[in-house]
Amino acid sequence: MNKNISNEQLTIKDFTSDQEVRWCPGCGDYAILKCMQRTLPNMGATPENTVFVSGIGCSSRFPYYMSTYGFHTIHGRGPTIATGVKLANPDLDVWLVTGDGDGLSIGGNHMLHVLRRNVDINILLFNNEIYGLTKGQYSPTSKQGTRSPSTPYGSVEAAVSPCEFALGSGARFVARTVDTAQKHMPIVFERAHQNKGASFVEIFQNCLVYNDEVFADFTAKDVAKDRQLLATHGEPLIFGKEMDKGLVLDTTSLSLKVATIGENGISKEDILVHDETNRMLAMMLVSLNPPEFPMVLGVIYADPAPTFGDAIREQTAEVRKKKGPADLNNLIRQGRTWEVK
Amino acid sequence: MNVPVNKGAETAKHFEEAEEVVIRFAGDSGDGMQLTGSQFTASAALAGNDFATFPDFPAEIRAPTGTTFGVSAFQINFGSGEILTAGDQPDVLVVMNPAALMVNLKDLREGGILVIDTGAFTKRNLQKAGYDENPLDGDSLARYHHIELDISSHTLEAVKEFGLSNKEAIRSKNMWTLGLMLWMFGRPRQQIIDWLNDKFASKPDIAAANVAALNAGHAFGETAEMSADLKRYHIAEAKTEPGTYSTVTGAQALAWGLVAGSQLADLPLFLGSYPITPASPLLHQLAALKEFEVTSFQAEDEIAAIGAAIGASYAGSLGITSSSGPGIALKGEAMGLAISAELPLVIVNAQRGGPSTGLPTKTEQSDLYQAIYGRNGDAPMPVISSRGPGDCFYVAIEAVRLAVKYMTPVMLLTDGYITNAAEPWKLPDATKLRSFPATFATEADGMDENFDKFARDPETLTKPWVKPGTKGLEYRAGGLEKSFETGHISYDPDNHQKMTDTRFDKVAAIAKDIPQQKVYLGEDTGPLAVVGWGSTFGPIDKAVKQAIKEGKKVSHIHLRHLNPFPENLGKLLADFDKILVPEMNMGQLSTVLRDRFLLDVIQLNKVTGQPFKIVEIHGAIDQALSAKGEK
Numbered sequence: 001m002n003k004n005i006s007n008e009q010l011t012i013k014d015f016t017s018d019q020e021v022r023w024c025p026g027c028g029d030y031a032i033l034k035c036m037q038r039t040l041p042n043m044g045a046t047p048e049n050t051v052f053v054s055g056i057g058c059s060s061r062f063p064y065y066m067s068t069y070g071f072h073t074i075h076g077r078g079p080t081i082a083t084g085v086k087l088a089n090p091d092l093d094v095w096l097v098t099g100d101g102d103g104l105s106i107g108g109n110h111m112l113h114v115l116r117r118n119v120d121i122n123i124l125l126f127n128n129e130i131y132g133l134t135k136g137q138y139s140p141t142s143k144q145g146t147r148s149p150s151t152p153y154g155s156v157e158a159a160v161s162p163c164e165f166a167l168g169s170g171a172r173f174v175a176r177t178v179d180t181a182q183k184h185m186p187i188v189f190e191r192a193h194q195n196k197g198a199s200f201v202e203i204f205q206n207c208l209v210y211n212d213e214v215f216a217d218f219t220a221k222d223v224a225k226d227r228q229l230l231a232t233h234g235e236p237l238i239f240g241k242e243m244d245k246g247l248v249l250d251t252t253s254l255s256l257k258v259a260t261i262g263e264n265g266i267s268k269e270d271i272l273v274h275d276e277t278n279r280m281l282a283m284m285l286v287s288l289n290p291p292e293f294p295m296v297l298g299v300i301y302a303d304p305a306p307t308f309g310d311a312i313r314e315q316t317a318e319v320r321k322k323k324g325p326a327d328l329n330n331l332i333r334q335g336r337t338w339e340v341k
Numbered sequence: 342m343n344v345p346v347n348k349g350a351e352t353a354k355h356f357e358e359a360e361e362v363v364i365r366f367a368g369d370s371g372d373g374m375q376l377t378g379s380q381f382t383a384s385a386a387l388a389g390n391d392f393a394t395f396p397d398f399p400a401e402i403r404a405p406t407g408t409t410f411g412v413s414a415f416q417i418n419f420g421s422g423e424i425l426t427a428g429d430q431p432d433v434l435v436v437m438n439p440a441a442l443m444v445n446l447k448d449l450r451e452g453g454i455l456v457i458d459t460g461a462f463t464k465r466n467l468q469k470a471g472y473d474e475n476p477l478d479g480d481s482l483a484r485y486h487h488i489e490l491d492i493s494s495h496t497l498e499a500v501k502e503f504g505l506s507n508k509e510a511i512r513s514k515n516m517w518t519l520g521l522m523l524w525m526f527g528r529p530r531q532q533i534i535d536w537l538n539d540k541f542a543s544k545p546d547i548a549a550a551n552v553a554a555l556n557a558g559h560a561f562g563e564t565a566e567m568s569a570d571l572k573r574y575h576i577a578e579a580k581t582e583p584g585t586y587s588t589v590t591g592a593q594a595l596a597w598g599l600v601a602g603s604q605l606a607d608l609p610l611f612l613g614s615y616p617i618t619p620a621s622p623l624l625h626q627l628a629a630l631k632e633f634e635v636t637s638f639q640a641e642d643e644i645a646a647i648g649a650a651i652g653a654s655y656a657g658s659l660g661i662t663s664s665s666g667p668g669i670a671l672k673g674e675a676m677g678l679a680i681s682a683e684l685p686l687v688i689v690n691a692q693r694g695g696p697s698t699g700l701p702t703k704t705e706q707s708d709l710y711q712a713i714y715g716r717n718g719d720a721p722m723p724v725i726s727s728r729g730p731g732d733c734f735y736v737a738i739e740a741v742r743l744a745v746k747y748m749t750p751v752m753l754l755t756d757g758y759i760t761n762a763a764e765p766w767k768l769p770d771a772t773k774l775r776s777f778p779a780t781f782a783t784e785a786d787g788m789d790e791n792f793d794k795f796a797r798d799p800e801t802l803t804k805p806w807v808k809p810g811t812k813g814l815e816y817r818a819g820g821l822e823k824s825f826e827t828g829h830i831s832y833d834p835d836n837h838q839k840m841t842d843t844r845f846d847k848v849a850a851i852a853k854d855i856p857q858q859k860v861y862l863g864e865d866t867g868p869l870a871v872v873g874w875g876s877t878f879g880p881i882d883k884a885v886k887q888a889i890k891e892g893k894k895v896s897h898i899h900l901r902h903l904n905p906f907p908e909n910l911g912k913l914l915a916d917f918d919k920i921l922v923p924e925m926n927m928g929q930l931s932t933v934l935r936d937r938f939l940l941d942v943i944q945l946n947k948v949t950g951q952p953f954k955i956v957e958i959h960g961a962i963d964q965a966l967s968a969k970g971e972k
Contacts, residue, residue, distance in 0.1 A: 071682070080640065084654075328604065328771035332587065333587065
């Protein structure tokens with residue numbers, strides 16, 4: 001995160017490139033792109049100090065549509081390039097755009113390490129539970145039984161849960177949003193940007209062509225309010241059309257349960273209050289799945305720790321202080337030397 | 342114990358003069374042979390000898406003790422003349438156990454000195470080494486001047502006053518042996534004593550025991566009436582160029598050269614690397630140089646290592662990545678990205694025996710195809726190689742220069758031998774090296790309507806280096822083909838042809854910017870040229886020198902630049918009747934030369950994991966000269 005001071009107020013136009021956006025009509029990516037272009041000026045970002053790095057896949061075309069600096073790299077390796085960019089110039093705002101295949105299949109190893117190192121970048125993982133650009137094969141986040149060209153009889157593998165993976169990898173910031181959530185997506189982006197360290201954001205993104213309505217069980221208009229819970233730090237974990245449902249902790253099974261306020265003697269005070277610095281709670285929240293539970297969105301975990309870059313620079317400064325000014329001639333002469341006359 | 346320690350304090354009259362001597366220390370991996378060898382090397386360096394070393398150790402960190410595959414050896418060739426190889430055959434072989442004898446005896450020259458620690462020749466050790474009978478009993482060693490000493494018990498005796506456990510005490514037997522060897526060559530001990538005291542500063546008992554063992558070994562030579570039995574050699578100082586010298590390994594010189602290169606280019610250095618044998622020493626070296634604007638990043642894998650280096654270059658640093666063949670294979674796709682995005686990058690490959698995991702600790706030159714061709718698509722990349730440890734310094738600077746000037750990844754080839762071997766190196770004055778500062782597009786360029794960030798320099802064909810943070814020049818890099826004019830994604834067929842041509846022309850243009858190929862030794866034309874690259878320099882040069890001395894017409898051509906070749910190379914080679922190419926691979930340079938210049942070459946290939954012997958190349962020279970027919 002960096003504060004960029006600018007005299008003039010930048011607008012959405014300043015972050016929009018002249019390139020024609022080439023996602024399928026109706027793709028969830030459009031909404032995410034617009035939201036980013038709209039939100040960046042509010043964060044104090046500037047095009048020259050912002051870098052969008054991506055891997056390969058539909059979502060990874062993102063940098064071309066931003067008028068910032070950008071690097072469309074190779075499949076799965078975005079986190080590595082972003083790490084190099086950020087270490088080389090800590091003043092840059094580095095965003096990584098990736099997908100479920102790019103970020104959790106071919107690039108899963110890099111995702112693990114960029115999170116555990118706490119490199120100060122913002123990671124947007126567009127999860128559509130399918131390989132779109134290669135025409136619809138199942139992905140590592142596809143639900144078991146997904147029929148696709150490569151799994152005509154249904155996939156037999158268990159899926160990976162991105163936010164659980166992130167927390168397990170040691171991420172210090174984990175948030176979740178939906179491509180259609182134009183109200184709360186900007187807030188998540190701003191929070192991710194503010195967080196110093198690796199910020200992991202999973203965005204449920206609908207692939208109209210190969211996996212339409214895969215998230216309908218919690219995003220469809222008729223069920224959304226009853227199946228989505230927007231977590232807010234310090235507020236009770238309440239949801240539902242009438243805002244009468246909430247999460248309570250069952251202390252005997254050490255698990256979360258849905259309770260209805262006003263039923264069985266449950267009052268608002270009995271509902272768990274969200275504490276985004278509580279890793280255990282975060283782990284429980286990201287493992288809840290509809291329809292039994294609501295899908296928890298918002299900033300689920302935020303407990304900053306020193307960043308990789310800061311740690312390196314701190315150590316380097318210490319070494320420099322101790323060793324004094326660097327001199328190559330001294331360095332190569334520091335061992336046993338002898339004179340030939 | 343008070344001992345004379347000054348150089349020359351021991352008179353030369355008991356010594357037999359020798360021009361050069363090859364010693365090999367061989368023992369179990371746990372016997373400390375690499376340490377013994379490197380300390381003996383230091384003593385040779387301080388005595389003003391020229392030298393070359395060859396550390397040869399097993400891939401296992403601690404292979405089962407006493408086995409033949411756990412044998413570790415260190416060979417040093419030192420002398421008063423020019424030393425270019427670690428020597429064909431040891432004159433002196435020191436073996437610390439039966440397995441070391443089993444593995445190494447075949448290399449000892451007939452009549453050579455064989456020093457044996459009989460204390461380690463137990464029934465069990467003999468069995469483990471595969472001896473049915475004790476070789477010390479029969480007359481199988483009669484061809485050698487063998488000296489049987491119970492080094493183990495001599496050592497235990499020497500260190501008993503320190504109250505160490507038997508296991509700890511016996512560890513000093515390498516120092517006892519070293520002491521004896523120092524006596525044999527009339528070498529001072531003080532610097533090694535200092536080194537031991539420094540190394541074991543926190544364990545004074547161990548330090549004292551090692552010093553005692555060293556002194557005891559030396560005293561043994563002095564007092565045990567061995568003089569009749571054992572020749573002592575005096576090796577005069579080598580006549581070398583005046584200057585300040587130090588002992589360097591390839592990894593050291595390479596690290597220093599990369600730092601020098603980054604300073605000359607005025608760029609912070611970013612190394613992304615992943616541990617792999619035999620390339621890791623470079624990572625270790627650079628990781629310790631934080632005061633030199635060096636960021637070293639040990640990545641999660643080979644791909645992440647190059648990825649981070651590319652990211653750093655994109656952001657305006659000098660990205661470097663280092664590995665060995667298998668790791669280089671993993672980096673292939675990312676190299677293509679750096680070529681496509683036109684970013685500077687130095688890729689160091691310390692070659693080892695292949696394919697697959699191959700021979701991690703043994704040397705080979707079999708990644709030349711990989712370096713020149715090993716990427717998807719038409720992906721040309723400059724390739725240069727180092728011929729020895731000290732040369733790594735200059736090759737590293739050249740790699741950085743080309744990468745920055747031509748905005749391209751450059752492959753720098755060394756090998757396991759060069760990385761670990763040591764030689765005396767005349768220290769350069771770093772302030773006198775010619776700089777080549779990198780230039781970046783500026784904010785002023787960003788405000789200049791006429792500035793075109795995709796316009797190419799007519800000579801180098803490079804675009805300006807635009808780094809993020811520069812206002813007004815925002816652009817999107819990437820691996821998808823880009824328009825020559827606008828830098829946007831382009832699938833236009835003519836544009837792809839044009840961009841591919843540009844990438845080729847850019848690398849080809851480097852041929853004009855590198856020195857013309859010279860003949861290193863011999864005439865510029867004649868019946869035979871021996872053409873080599875990389876670490877075969879030493880044995881080729883010695884063999885050619887020998888042949889010339891014998892009146893044979895032969896020349897030595899050593900290639901540093903392997904892609905592109907120097908402009909005049911084709912013509913130069915055509916002026917020889919025959920071309921002999923010795924390589925530690927199955928003929929990779931040979932086929933590249935045939936391909937580029939349509940000329941035939943005679944191949945001499947060796948892939949045993951060991952460097953060429955002078956005699957092998959000399960034999961091939963004779964054969965090529967005597968064989969009938971022109972090329």
